[in-house]
Amino acid sequence: MFSTFNFSGEGVGVELNADMRAITNPSFLIHHHYYHPSLASAVLRSLRHRLPVFSPSLIRVRAQSTSTSTSHAELDNVRTGRSGSLASPPTHLDVTQKIDVNPPKGTRDFPPEEMRLRNWLFQNFREVSQLFGFEEVDFPVLETEALFIRKAGEEIRDQLYCFEDRGNRRVALRPELTPSLARLVIQKGKSVSLPLKWFAIGQCWRYERMTRGRRREHYQWNMDIIGVPHVTAEAELISSVITFFKRIGITSSDVGFKVSSRKVLQEVLRRYSIPESLFGRVCVIIDKLEKIPIDDIKKELMSVELSEDAVEELLQILSVKSLTKLEEKLGSSVEALADLKQLFSLAEKYGYSDWIQFDASIVRGLAYYTGIVFEGFDREGKLRAICGGGRYDRLLSTFGGDDIPACGFGFAAKGKGTYARTQPQVQNIVCSLDQDLQGAASSVAARLREKGQSVDLVLENKPLKWVFKRAARVNAQRLIIVGSTEWQKGMVSVKILSSGEQYEIKFSELE
Amino acid sequence: MFSTFNFSGEGVGVELNADMRAITNPSFLIHHHYYHPSLASAVLRSLRHRLPVFSPSLIRVRAQSTSTSTSHAELDNVRTGRSGSLASPPTHLDVTQKIDVNPPKGTRDFPPEEMRLRNWLFQNFREVSQLFGFEEVDFPVLETEALFIRKAGEEIRDQLYCFEDRGNRRVALRPELTPSLARLVIQKGKSVSLPLKWFAIGQCWRYERMTRGRRREHYQWNMDIIGVPHVTAEAELISSVITFFKRIGITSSDVGFKVSSRKVLQEVLRRYSIPESLFGRVCVIIDKLEKIPIDDIKKELMSVELSEDAVEELLQILSVKSLTKLEEKLGSSVEALADLKQLFSLAEKYGYSDWIQFDASIVRGLAYYTGIVFEGFDREGKLRAICGGGRYDRLLSTFGGDDIPACGFGFAAKGKGTYARTQPQVQNIVCSLDQDLQGAASSVAARLREKGQSVDLVLENKPLKWVFKRAARVNAQRLIIVGSTEWQKGMVSVKILSSGEQYEIKFSELE
Incomplete structure (x- = not known):
C-alpha cells in the first residue's frame, strides 16, 4: 500500500514516496478539523511526535496503520445493495456519446x-x-x-x-x-x-x-x-x-x-x-x-x-x-x-x-x-x-x-500515482427501520446537525446488515436507529459502534 | 462600506449585497481557525446568534463592526517607512514591457x-x-x-x-x-x-x-x-x-x-x-x-x-x-x-x-x-x-x-465589487531594537512558532513608532521587543497590546 506523492520544483519533476497510511490517516482528521477543532489540533500536536518515520528511499514514510479498514470485497458486496430501479420513464437528451472516462492527458481527478x-x-x-x-x-x-x-x-x-x-x-x-x-x-x-x-x-x-x-x-x-x-x-x-x-x-x-x-x-x-x-x-x-x-x-x-x-x-x-x-x-x-x-x-x-x-x-x-x-x-x-x-x-x-x-x-x-485507501469519517449514521419512518429519520438528522454533529442519513429503506456495512465504510461513531415502537414513545435507539454499547434515548434529548 | 457579493445559479446572474463588515470580520477569524481552533469554533457558534441581521434589499447584512480599523492615511504614512535602498546593482532581464496591471477582462485577483x-x-x-x-x-x-x-x-x-x-x-x-x-x-x-x-x-x-x-x-x-x-x-x-x-x-x-x-x-x-x-x-x-x-x-x-x-x-x-x-x-x-x-x-x-x-x-x-x-x-x-x-x-x-x-x-x-477593508490578525509581532539583534529576534520568532504561535517578524531595523503602526495593522496581540540590555540577561520585553500591560520574561520561558 505505498503511494507516490510528487513534489516538484520549478521545471523539475521530483518525487517523494510516502506510505499513505502514515500521511493520510491524520489527513482525514485534519480535514475534519472543521467541526472537531480541539480534537484535530490535539491530533496535529501528537502528529509531530508520531509521524516522523520518514526514511528516504526516495523518501518514504512508514508508520503503523491505525485505521479500521474495510476490505475491497466487502465494499463490492455492499454495492449490490443499491437500488437499480428508476422511477421515471427514460428521458433522452438529444445526444448520446461514448466519452473517454479518463481525465484529459496530463490532468487528474481527485476522488x-x-x-x-x-x-x-x-x-x-x-x-x-x-x-x-x-x-x-x-x-x-x-x-x-x-x-x-x-x-x-x-x-x-x-x-x-x-x-x-x-x-x-x-x-x-x-x-x-x-x-x-x-x-x-x-x-x-x-x-x-x-x-x-x-x-x-x-x-x-x-x-x-x-x-x-x-x-x-x-x-x-x-x-x-x-x-x-x-x-x-x-x-x-x-x-x-x-x-x-x-x-x-x-x-x-x-x-x-x-x-x-x-x-x-x-x-x-x-x-x-x-x-x-x-x-x-x-x-x-x-x-x-x-x-x-x-x-x-x-x-x-x-x-x-x-x-x-x-x-x-x-x-x-x-x-x-x-x-x-x-x-x-x-x-x-x-x-x-x-x-x-x-x-x-x-x-x-x-x-x-x-x-x-x-x-x-x-x-x-x-x-x-x-x-x-x-x-x-x-x-x-x-x-x-x-x-x-x-x-x-x-x-x-x-x-x-x-x-x-x-x-x-x-x-x-x-x-501522482495511486494512494492507499484512506478513511472517510462521520459522527453519526441515521436510519429508519421502516419506509414510513423516513421522515422521522430526517427529523433526527436535522436535530443532530443543528447540534453540530455530522450525519450520514440513510436515504433508502435498507436491511440493517447493509447499514452496518455502510457505517463501517464511513467510520461512523454512532448508529441511530429510528424504529416504530420507540418512535411512538418519542425515543430512538443509539449504538456506540466502537464499544457496541446500546441504549434508547428521547429524541428531544439527543445531542 | 457596502460590498457586493454575487451568488449565481447556473446560467443566471444574480446578486446578494452584503455589508462586508458583518461578513468579513467573522471571516477573518474562521480563516485563522487553523491555529486557533477552539477560539474560532466558539466564534462560529456565537455567530449563529449574532450575525443574522440580513434585511434583503437586494439582501443586505448589517451588523456592528467590531474591528479596530486603521485609517488609510495612517497606512500610507507607514508606507514611507519602507526601505527603498536596493543592495544590488541593476540586473536587467532582457525584456521590459508595460503590462496592463489589471487582471484580464472578466477575471479577478483576490488580495x-x-x-x-x-x-x-x-x-x-x-x-x-x-x-x-x-x-x-x-x-x-x-x-x-x-x-x-x-x-x-x-x-x-x-x-x-x-x-x-x-x-x-x-x-x-x-x-x-x-x-x-x-x-x-x-x-x-x-x-x-x-x-x-x-x-x-x-x-x-x-x-x-x-x-x-x-x-x-x-x-x-x-x-x-x-x-x-x-x-x-x-x-x-x-x-x-x-x-x-x-x-x-x-x-x-x-x-x-x-x-x-x-x-x-x-x-x-x-x-x-x-x-x-x-x-x-x-x-x-x-x-x-x-x-x-x-x-x-x-x-x-x-x-x-x-x-x-x-x-x-x-x-x-x-x-x-x-x-x-x-x-x-x-x-x-x-x-x-x-x-x-x-x-x-x-x-x-x-x-x-x-x-x-x-x-x-x-x-x-x-x-x-x-x-x-x-x-x-x-x-x-x-x-x-x-x-x-x-x-x-x-x-x-x-x-x-x-x-x-x-x-x-x-x-x-x-x-464582485469592492469589499470593506477587513483585518488580518497575528498573535505576535517580534522586533529587535538593534540591527545586531536581528538574529536574536529570529530565535525568538522560531521559538514562538515552535509553540504554535503565529509571528510577524520585523525583518528590518525600524523605529518603534513604525513597529507599533505595523502591530496595529496586523492586529497583533503581543509585541515582543528584543533589546540589547535584556537580551544579555536572556530576557525579552513583552507588551500586551490590548491592555498596554508590559513585562520582561526569560527567553526560555516565552510561550
Missing part, C-alpha cells in the same frame, strides 16, 4: 481519498504560512500571455500553455504565480503598506510533450515578501519551508537546501565585461548543469558571447562548495559574500543550520532572480529540486512598475 | 481582504457538506470539449470557454462540474459502494460578451448524491443549502426555494404525443420564461414541433402554483405528484417547510434534469435564481455509461 490527501497538504501549507504572519492571496488562472513572456530561453516559457481565446486575445494558463503577484503589487501601488507578506496556493499549467508521463497541471505553494531588501527575508522564507517539512515529518537527514547568490555569477561576468543584459540568459543555461552534458552547456554559453576563458572561470567558480573557498576566489569585498555570510549566521539563530549548505552551482531556472537563490533537494541525491526560490528585486520594473525589493519561493505539490 | 471572504465562504460550504456526511472531490479545470457539448440550445453551451490546445485537441475550461462528476463515476464503476455523497468547490468559466460586466469565471459549490432513486435525496440536498443559508445568517424571509418536477412537463408532452427526444430542448426554452418575451417563447416552442394547443396547455400548466391545482389539472395518478407530495412532507420533518413552495414554471436551464428541479430565489423578487439543482437519472448513459439514479445542485459564488 475522495486523494482529495483528503490534498486537503491535508494544503492545510499544512496554510498553517505554516499563517504561523509566519503571511496573508493568503490568489490570482486568475488565465492571464494574458504577455505576462509570462521573457526572452531568456527558460523552460517555463517553452512550455507555456497558451492559446487564442474566442475574442482573439492571446492568453495562457498560468505556469507560475510570481508574475501575477508582481502585477497585483504594481496595481495596488501606494495603497498597501510594506512589507507585504503574501502566500498563495494555486494550480499551474505547463504544456509538455507527454513522453515522460509528467502532468500538465500541478499545485504550487508560494510565499513572497515584498519590500524587504535584506537577507533577513530570505532567511525567513527558508525557515518557513523547513517548518513545513518538519511538520509533515521530514528531517534534515532527508532534505537539505543548497544556497547561493546570483551576485556570484554577476561578479564573474563583470570581470569579463559581459553585458548585464545577458545575465538572465546565462543563468538559465547554467541551471541546466546537471540536466544536459557539460559540453552542451559550454557551447550554449559561448553562443551568448562568453569567451572560452570566461566559461572556464565560470565553471570553476560554480564548483565551489564553501564560503571560505569562494572568498579566496573572489576576494572578501564582494557583496554576494556578505549576503551569504549573513544568511548562514541567521540560519544558526533560527536553528536550521543543519538543513542548509553553500553550493555555487545553484542559480535557478527562472530569469528574474537577482540575489540569493536556494533549492531544496533530497539527501539521497535522486531528486534535483523539491522547491526553490530567491530574490527578485528587479521584477516589477520589467512590467513597467517601480521596483520594490522582493523575494519568494515556489513549492510544487504534484499528486 | 488578502477578499481572500479572507472567499475562505470564509468556502469554509462554510465545507462545514455544511461535512455535516451532511459528504466527501470532497475535484476534477481537472480543463476537460475535453466533447464532455460539455449537448445539443439542446443551452446558454451554457453557447458560452463554452473552448479552444484548441497546442496539440490540436479541442478542450474547454469547465463551465460546470456535473459532467466531470459523471465521468468520474463511470470510471470508478463497481469499485465504489453506492450511494456516493460527494461535494466539490471549483472554479468554472464561461465565455460571455462582456457587455453586462459579468465575470468569465466564478466558483461553484456542488453537492451530489449518486445511487438514490428516491425523493429523500432531493430533500437532503435542499436541507443542506438551507443549512448553509441559516449558517451565514440568511432566513426564510430572505430566501425561498421554488420546486417542481420535470415529470409535470413530460406528462403534458406525452398527452400531445410530442417525441421524448425534444424534451430537453423544450425545457431549455421554458427556462427562459421570465427572461425573454412570452411571444418569443411561444415561437420557439412552435419551432420544435409543438402545436399551438400544446403550447397553450403547457403555458397554463406552468402557471400553476399549488399541488392541489396541479392534481386537478393532471389527475392524482401522475408520478410527478407523488414525488412532490413526498418532498413537501419530508420538508416538514426536516423543518424547512417555510423555505419551499411549489411552482410549476421551474424547469432549470440544463438539458439533463429528469425529475425534481429546484431553484433558490430572493423573496424581494429582484433575483431570479441563487442556486439550483435537481435529479438527473439519465446523465451517465449520455456518456456511454450505465445509468445510476442521481441528483445534485450547484451554488455559484461570484465575488
Whole structure:
C-alpha cells in the first residue's frame, strides 16, 4: 500500500514516496478539523511526535496503520445493495456519446481519498504560512500571455500553455504565480503598506510533450515578501519551508537546501565585461548543469558571447562548495559574500543550520532572480529540486512598475500515482427501520446537525446488515436507529459502534 | 462600506449585497481557525446568534463592526517607512514591457481582504457538506470539449470557454462540474459502494460578451448524491443549502426555494404525443420564461414541433402554483405528484417547510434534469435564481455509461465589487531594537512558532513608532521587543497590546 506523492520544483519533476497510511490517516482528521477543532489540533500536536518515520528511499514514510479498514470485497458486496430501479420513464437528451472516462492527458481527478490527501497538504501549507504572519492571496488562472513572456530561453516559457481565446486575445494558463503577484503589487501601488507578506496556493499549467508521463497541471505553494531588501527575508522564507517539512515529518537527514547568490555569477561576468543584459540568459543555461552534458552547456554559453576563458572561470567558480573557498576566489569585498555570510549566521539563530549548505552551482531556472537563490533537494541525491526560490528585486520594473525589493519561493505539490485507501469519517449514521419512518429519520438528522454533529442519513429503506456495512465504510461513531415502537414513545435507539454499547434515548434529548 | 457579493445559479446572474463588515470580520477569524481552533469554533457558534441581521434589499447584512480599523492615511504614512535602498546593482532581464496591471477582462485577483471572504465562504460550504456526511472531490479545470457539448440550445453551451490546445485537441475550461462528476463515476464503476455523497468547490468559466460586466469565471459549490432513486435525496440536498443559508445568517424571509418536477412537463408532452427526444430542448426554452418575451417563447416552442394547443396547455400548466391545482389539472395518478407530495412532507420533518413552495414554471436551464428541479430565489423578487439543482437519472448513459439514479445542485459564488477593508490578525509581532539583534529576534520568532504561535517578524531595523503602526495593522496581540540590555540577561520585553500591560520574561520561558 505505498503511494507516490510528487513534489516538484520549478521545471523539475521530483518525487517523494510516502506510505499513505502514515500521511493520510491524520489527513482525514485534519480535514475534519472543521467541526472537531480541539480534537484535530490535539491530533496535529501528537502528529509531530508520531509521524516522523520518514526514511528516504526516495523518501518514504512508514508508520503503523491505525485505521479500521474495510476490505475491497466487502465494499463490492455492499454495492449490490443499491437500488437499480428508476422511477421515471427514460428521458433522452438529444445526444448520446461514448466519452473517454479518463481525465484529459496530463490532468487528474481527485476522488475522495486523494482529495483528503490534498486537503491535508494544503492545510499544512496554510498553517505554516499563517504561523509566519503571511496573508493568503490568489490570482486568475488565465492571464494574458504577455505576462509570462521573457526572452531568456527558460523552460517555463517553452512550455507555456497558451492559446487564442474566442475574442482573439492571446492568453495562457498560468505556469507560475510570481508574475501575477508582481502585477497585483504594481496595481495596488501606494495603497498597501510594506512589507507585504503574501502566500498563495494555486494550480499551474505547463504544456509538455507527454513522453515522460509528467502532468500538465500541478499545485504550487508560494510565499513572497515584498519590500524587504535584506537577507533577513530570505532567511525567513527558508525557515518557513523547513517548518513545513518538519511538520509533515521530514528531517534534515532527508532534505537539505543548497544556497547561493546570483551576485556570484554577476561578479564573474563583470570581470569579463559581459553585458548585464545577458545575465538572465546565462543563468538559465547554467541551471541546466546537471540536466544536459557539460559540453552542451559550454557551447550554449559561448553562443551568448562568453569567451572560452570566461566559461572556464565560470565553471570553476560554480564548483565551489564553501564560503571560505569562494572568498579566496573572489576576494572578501564582494557583496554576494556578505549576503551569504549573513544568511548562514541567521540560519544558526533560527536553528536550521543543519538543513542548509553553500553550493555555487545553484542559480535557478527562472530569469528574474537577482540575489540569493536556494533549492531544496533530497539527501539521497535522486531528486534535483523539491522547491526553490530567491530574490527578485528587479521584477516589477520589467512590467513597467517601480521596483520594490522582493523575494519568494515556489513549492510544487504534484499528486501522482495511486494512494492507499484512506478513511472517510462521520459522527453519526441515521436510519429508519421502516419506509414510513423516513421522515422521522430526517427529523433526527436535522436535530443532530443543528447540534453540530455530522450525519450520514440513510436515504433508502435498507436491511440493517447493509447499514452496518455502510457505517463501517464511513467510520461512523454512532448508529441511530429510528424504529416504530420507540418512535411512538418519542425515543430512538443509539449504538456506540466502537464499544457496541446500546441504549434508547428521547429524541428531544439527543445531542 | 457596502460590498457586493454575487451568488449565481447556473446560467443566471444574480446578486446578494452584503455589508462586508458583518461578513468579513467573522471571516477573518474562521480563516485563522487553523491555529486557533477552539477560539474560532466558539466564534462560529456565537455567530449563529449574532450575525443574522440580513434585511434583503437586494439582501443586505448589517451588523456592528467590531474591528479596530486603521485609517488609510495612517497606512500610507507607514508606507514611507519602507526601505527603498536596493543592495544590488541593476540586473536587467532582457525584456521590459508595460503590462496592463489589471487582471484580464472578466477575471479577478483576490488580495488578502477578499481572500479572507472567499475562505470564509468556502469554509462554510465545507462545514455544511461535512455535516451532511459528504466527501470532497475535484476534477481537472480543463476537460475535453466533447464532455460539455449537448445539443439542446443551452446558454451554457453557447458560452463554452473552448479552444484548441497546442496539440490540436479541442478542450474547454469547465463551465460546470456535473459532467466531470459523471465521468468520474463511470470510471470508478463497481469499485465504489453506492450511494456516493460527494461535494466539490471549483472554479468554472464561461465565455460571455462582456457587455453586462459579468465575470468569465466564478466558483461553484456542488453537492451530489449518486445511487438514490428516491425523493429523500432531493430533500437532503435542499436541507443542506438551507443549512448553509441559516449558517451565514440568511432566513426564510430572505430566501425561498421554488420546486417542481420535470415529470409535470413530460406528462403534458406525452398527452400531445410530442417525441421524448425534444424534451430537453423544450425545457431549455421554458427556462427562459421570465427572461425573454412570452411571444418569443411561444415561437420557439412552435419551432420544435409543438402545436399551438400544446403550447397553450403547457403555458397554463406552468402557471400553476399549488399541488392541489396541479392534481386537478393532471389527475392524482401522475408520478410527478407523488414525488412532490413526498418532498413537501419530508420538508416538514426536516423543518424547512417555510423555505419551499411549489411552482410549476421551474424547469432549470440544463438539458439533463429528469425529475425534481429546484431553484433558490430572493423573496424581494429582484433575483431570479441563487442556486439550483435537481435529479438527473439519465446523465451517465449520455456518456456511454450505465445509468445510476442521481441528483445534485450547484451554488455559484461570484465575488464582485469592492469589499470593506477587513483585518488580518497575528498573535505576535517580534522586533529587535538593534540591527545586531536581528538574529536574536529570529530565535525568538522560531521559538514562538515552535509553540504554535503565529509571528510577524520585523525583518528590518525600524523605529518603534513604525513597529507599533505595523502591530496595529496586523492586529497583533503581543509585541515582543528584543533589546540589547535584556537580551544579555536572556530576557525579552513583552507588551500586551490590548491592555498596554508590559513585562520582561526569560527567553526560555516565552510561550
